[in-house]
Amino acid sequence: MSKTVAFLGASSGVGLATLRATLAAGHRANALCRTPANLTAHLPLDAHPNLRIVAGNAHDAAAVAQILRKDATHLVDTIIFTIGARMKGLSFEDPHVCENGIKALLDALTRLRADGLDGRPRIVVCSTTGISRHGRDVPLLMVPLYRLTLAVPHVDKRAMEVLLEGSGEDFTVVRCSLFVGAASDATIRVGVEDPVAGTESTAIGYTISRDDAGRWFAENLVKQDGAKFLNKIATITY
Numbered sequence: 736m737s738k739t740v741a742f743l744g745a746s747s748g749v750g751l752a753t754l755r756a757t758l759a760a761g762h763r764a765n766a767l768c769r770t771p772a773n774l775t776a777h778l779p780l781d782a783h784p785n786l787r788i789v790a791g792n793a794h795d796a797a798a799v800a801q802i803l804r805k806d807a808t809h810l811v812d813t814i815i816f817t818i819g820a821r822m823k824g825l826s827f828e829d830p831h832v833c834e835n836g837i838k839a840l841l842d843a844l845t846r847l848r849a850d851g852l853d854g855r856p857r858i859v860v861c862s863t864t865g866i867s868r869h870g871r872d873v874p875l876l877m878v879p880l881y882r883l884t885l886a887v888p889h890v891d892k893r894a895m896e897v898l899l900e901g902s903g904e905d906f907t908v909v910r911c912s913l914f915v916g917a918a919s920d921a922t923i924r925v926g927v928e929d930p931v932a933g934t935e936s937t938a939i940g941y942t943i944s945r946d947d948a949g950r951w952f953a954e955n956l957v958k959q960d961g962a963k964f965l966n967k968i969a970t971i972t973y
Contacts, residue, residue, distance in 0.1 A: 738812040739805040740957055741856070742766040743793045743836065746773040749861050749911070750817035752949020757815075757957050758783055765802035765811065767791050793818050794835045796842040803847055803856070810847060810854030813957055816840060817861040820888040830887050833860075833895040841902050857905040857965070859956050861948070862892045864910045864970055869933040872926065872970055873912065874941055896968075900930045907956055907964045911948045912972035918946040919973060926970035927963065940972030947973075 740757050744750040745766045755778070757764055763785045768774050771788045778786060791798025805811045818836045820827040829835075840858065864872045865881040866889050873881060881889065899906050926938035951971055955961045 737762055738957065739763045739765065741802045741811045741814045742817075743799065743802075743815070743840065744817035744819065744861075745815070746770070748817065748914075748945040749949045749952065750815060751777060752946045753815050753817070753952040753957070754778070756950050756953030758785055760953065760958050761785070762957065763787075765789065767793055767799060767802045769793075794839050796839045796846065799839050799843040800847055803843055804852065805854065808851070808853060810844070810852050811856050812854075814840065814856050814858045815952065815957075816858060819861065820891060827887050831891055831894070833891045834898065837895045837898050841898065841904070844904065855905055857907060857956070858899060859907045859909065859952060860895060860899060861952075862896055862908050862910045862968075863889060864912045864972070865889055866893045866896070866910070867928060869928055872910070872937070872939055874939060877913065877941065906966060907961060908968040909948075909952060909956075910968060910970045911943055912940050912970070913942045914945050914948070915942045916944065918944045921973040923947060923951055923971055923973065928968040928970065930966075930968060935967075938970050938972050943972050
């Protein structure tokens with residue numbers, strides 16, 4: 736059965752790879768983009784009739800609400816949230832980009848339900864290894880790198896996770912290991928963590944590509960129902 740999937744952060748990286756695979760599987764997609772041309776450069780609208788793009792900021796709840804409607808009375812089936820911090824010189828452009836983005840998304844859902852829309856979409860967010868409260872989930876050699884260079888975005892990702900876990904919405908957090916450029920034939924290993932009960936299975940690795948991560952999102956959380964990841968945290972790595 737065809738789904739309608741909302742995308743925040745689909746202009747590049749994991750979000751773009753997930754969107755490509757979602758459209759290829761015949762599903763409909765609504766994408767919010769600050770600059771739509773960045774997305775249409777990859778996915779021209781005339782070649783992708785199931786894609787609808789809305790211009791807007793992911794921190795604006797009113798703009799976000801525009802992509803969350805499946806039809807006049809129902810919310811979308813799934814929400815893919817892959818926005819993240821960008822480097823600006825030696826610092827990060829917006830140290831609260833994920834935290835404020837998830838706040839806007841949750842606010843938009845509340846507004847639409849108040850307007851009478853029905854539905855319980857699963858919110859799938861792209862997070863990172865290195866922030867688990869239930870033990871180390873990165874190789875020991877990676878710990879100094881994570882602590883020295885990625886502390887700011889990790890605080891932001893953790894704040895996003897906490898807000899989502901406490902929201903009462905259905906969710907899956909996907910913590911990706913360090914991103915590398917090229918796709919690989921390597922097997923993707925998966926660990927599962929319960930936010931309260933702790934680690935159910937482990938997968939500790941160094942890297943994964945954005946393309947492979949996005950395809951994993953689509954295969955396991957769009958094309959399939961991903962029941963074993965409902966309200967859980969998945970770690971994916973080579």
